[in-house]
Amino acid sequence: MKCQSEKENPEKSGRMLNREEKKILKELKKNILFVKIKSSISYTLKVVVILFIAGIFIQKNNNATLIADITISCSYHC
Numbered sequence: 001m002k003c004q005s006e007k008e009n010p011e012k013s014g015r016m017l018n019r020e021e022k023k024i025l026k027e028l029k030k031n032i033l034f035v036k037i038k039s040s041i042s043y044t045l046k047v048v049v050i051l052f053i054a055g056i057f058i059q060k061n062n063n064a065t066l067i068a069d070i071t072i073s074c075s076y077h078c
Contacts, residue, residue, distance in 0.1 A: 017025065
């Protein structure tokens with residue numbers, strides 16, 4: 001009878017993986033990579049939107065044109 005850790009992580013148990021297990025492991029790794037990329041893009045977009053709104057809010061309250069120029073130039077070049 002196999003121990004619990006060998007059933008959960010056959011790649012770490014020392015035994016060889018069969019084709020089906022390798023295929024499943026490859027698909028799982030692709031899914032994890034996709035989720036990581038998707039979450040990093042989502043995080044970046046949220047930060048950009050928050051910073052843009054904060055820049056407009058600061059400009060509106062301070063009547064500063066410099067912040068507007070920086071915000072607009074960053075949005076074009078980034």
